[in-house]
């Protein structure tokens with residue numbers, strides 16, 4: 001970028017200007033270099049078809065493309081197995097990276113592998129690619145065609161999004177987590193309240209890297225194109241500081257909201273929209289058939305720790321099943337090493353292979369008609385985790401764990417764990 005910045009810029013405008021050919025602002029079209037293209041198993045077949053048949057191209061920079069087998073892993077049917085086989089063959093043939101069964105959920109894996117860095121543009125064939133905003137990368141989801149074009153050319157084009165500024169103030173109380181803050185943010189913004197906008201999260205030094213991933217991850221549930229966390233705090237020393245991108249003082253936002261964390265209670269999103277958010281205390285007591293702790297939202301080590309704290313020395317209620325699926329093999333290893341998995345297993349949890357698990361109702365814990373599930377994931381649409389008459393409530397790992405112990409929607413204090 002050679003032109004001088006003439007007006008203050010948001011984080012989205014800055015990143016897209018840096019990776020593009022000119023200084024851009026909201027509403028402009030930007031053509032930008034793409035630093036990483038991520039393809040998930042469920043989309044791999046259409047991606048490969050578009051590369052081969054429509055574009056007759058191979059990836060321009062194979063090292064900038066990753067295929068992750070995570071959504072239905074291990075394969076559940078012959079056709080899923082066939083699609084994954086083709087993805088493996090394609091990776092071997094073209095030299096793109098492959099993260100196979102058991103490595104974990106795409107977003108967690110890319111972050112662990114350093115394949116999302118401050119100031120980068122990361123395109124994923126998955127809507128929760130906003131997660132990369134946790135480290136100030138412009139992460140966004142696109143369909144198979146756009147993803148294939150980016151892989152073939154090393155570039156993409158997009159309209160520079162307007163930005164919404166979300167400022168967190170105060171400190172979270174004991175037992176209240178980043179998930180609760182994220183659900184509250186979605187309630188305030190509304191499920192389509194930030195459609196095609198970039199949510200810029202100003203949190204100072206409040207959140208860990210994992211918590212920032214939870215926040216950036218949920219931004220897409222307000223319809224956002226990206227969810228960019230302004231760098232700050234303990235995560236600064238994890239990366240090359242010169243790469244960080246900060247918004248300018250005086251940048252233009254379409255909307256500004258402030259969320260006081262100190263007044264926040266544990267929150268829960270009730271069926272069947274993510275923005276249907278209530279205090280857990282309002283929903284307390286509802287019978288629950290399945291509790292699921294995992295996903296790209298809340299399947300990290302700190303999430304398993306929060307669950308284990310509640311479940312240590314306690315048992316999952318008879319008649320309720322608890323599924324725990326670490327977000328990645330690295331999370332699983334660490335949770336094995338520090339005894340967290342043993343605690344969860346002894347409490348009666350069923351442990352699964354790192355990956356998406358039943359998050360989108362494809363396998364490993366699909367719900368029957370009439371069943372109720374409390375999940376640490378990010379979506380509770382009708383039919384999301386199985387039958388259309390099953391109901392999904394979204395919550396933090398601590399609330400999910402307390403619910404598993406009680407067999408009913410509960411707070412950690414209900415089991416004497418807060």
Ligand SMILES: CC(C)[C@H](C(=O)O)[C@@H](O)C(=O)O
Nearest residue numbers: 042043071125126127128360
């Ligand atoms: C399969 C994939 C394309 C999908 C997404 O885009 O988000 C899934 O991850 C989800 O959470 O619904």
Ligand code: SF4
Nearest residue numbers: 128295296356359360
């Ligand atoms: S864990 Fe769930 S939300 Fe995340 S990528 Fe997988 S299916 Fe999508």
